[in-house]
Amino acid sequence: MNTSLFYLVREPEIILDKNPMLLLLHGYGSNEEDLFSFASELPKTHYVISVRAPYPMPPYGNAWYAINFDADQNKFSDDQQAISSRDLIVKFIDEMIAKYPIDAQKVSLIGFSQGAILSYAVSLTYPEKIDKTIALSGYFNPNIVAPDYRTNDLSKLQFFVSHGSVDQVVPVEWARKTPAVLESLNIPFEYKEYPVGHGVAPQNFKDLLQFILKD
Template sequence: MSLFYIIREPKIKLEKNPLLLLLHGYGSNEEDLFSFASELPDTYYVVSARAPYDLMYGSYAWYAINFDADENKFSDMNQASQSRDLIANFIDELITKYPIDAQNITLIGFSQGSILSYAVALSYPKKVQRVVAMSGYLNTEMARENFDKNDLSNLKIFASHGTVDQVIPVDWARKVVPALTDLGIPVVYKEYPIGHGVSPQNFYDFKNWLAN
């Protein structure tokens, strides 16, 4: 398998089960989002992937974030593109290895993981049907060229953000609504009075959204 991962198999086995693929944030690891795997619906395969770039013991990144002399932050787009395609390929590997319903795949990303979730879904909309994007933002430069020519009609997005997030400003997250609406993608967007994290209400709301 091209990415290291941990898995919770569905408690209710169907002929083919849906998949929730969890993508952690910068400097974290696969254990982070997996901590709420037991709370996720029983019919899903829950897979949490480890990002490929090693920062230091126990922390990983999907792509490097660098600072220039003026303290401007910028993303390593080459690494982001490689990770985007790695995730798309990893989805195929999971479908081959487990009885996963290829028509029912959801990416759940936090922070850097949610930025990449958008990029994977827009680039490969046949592979992903739903995205839960928490505490991230849409960077279309990370999607494949001409992604807007793809058939995006099957995509649905749940986006959420903390109003006092000091890592990724809430203004960046708010831009996702008009951007996705322009692409014809239905989006539910919610804000919570928290910083860079996932509140219990946020978790409850996206679980509800998944059930619909």
Template sequence: MSKLHYITRPSSLKENAPLLIMCHGYGSDENDLFSFASELPEEFMIISLRAPYTMQPYGNAWYAINFDAEKGKWSDNEQAKQSVKLIAEFIDYACGTYAVDANNVTLLGFSQGTILSYAVALTYPEKVKNIIALSGYINVDILPEAIEPSDVAHLNFFCSHGSVDQVIPVDWAKKTPAFLEALNINHVYKEYPVGHGVAPQNFYDLKAWLDKYR
């Protein structure tokens, strides 16, 4: 049984379907990114997860973001690491429960969901193939101390960010290409003239990228 609540869109294939798992942002839920599902290729088995921590009055989070007068804004990295493990365990659960191809798993994250998608891919690279990283950044504090390039050589990343993002500064995202290049990881990085959201052109580009790497 899964520790995470989720919703699904079945694949048109009876077996070996590519699997796409969605991880929403801070304060949202599993229905947010699921609105993309109808626009994505029908052969994908799509699963949208709900983050484990319930917020008040509504919404969910993968980890706490605290606002402290002394520390400023800071993330609970221990909670984040626990959620990374939960997502990794969910991938195993999904591959054992549904008729999907365990060698063709894509993570699609937004904001906090992207931060965790990066961490899952770089901590458990054997579990994933593609990562669509929307409006997030790489938090090195929740990654392994050492990443072996040969372990991550098969990964493909589509990374995008709004150039006027008021929630996660674009300067944080701009560090991503150099990080991935240092590990010789195949990646695309794009910026769009929007805030903390997904522009229509961004969605069009990620769909074209997914067609190439699915």
């Protein structure tokens, strides 16, 4: 079975009738091996699937969408590419559910940086597909979410949002706007900051593991 995105999989060691899935979405310029490096630390009950973003960035690495700079070093995101990636991720989730005995009600996202930005877009546009969303070092971009997302049934969603307080890539101020958005949608969430840059601190990893394991 051909899939719409290249991926790595760690199958669960504890087999249930249907197992939950954790889908790992890497950051800009990285690849599927990045987040997969901590797959062995993730719960043994889950399919852990790490996916490669669709846009190659020579000489190596991939992106979910292009980021362009103008002469004044302002950054512009290609929102059309991001929307295309958002929908491709959902198509990929359906492919995985068809291929493996995955519990379609227990699909969670772990996104880092650009992958976190996509995680917001996927879960708010297609909330029936997602259980938990872990958004690491990213922010909410309303331009890549379906325009009518506020009318969606968001009652199943839960978020874990974290950021480094000295992040030099994605300013922490951008992440700090997220709690107000999630509160306005009545989505339960945890928001945490750690004294690190653009990365995942050990305590951050422990906290997100607890979030995955709680009901």
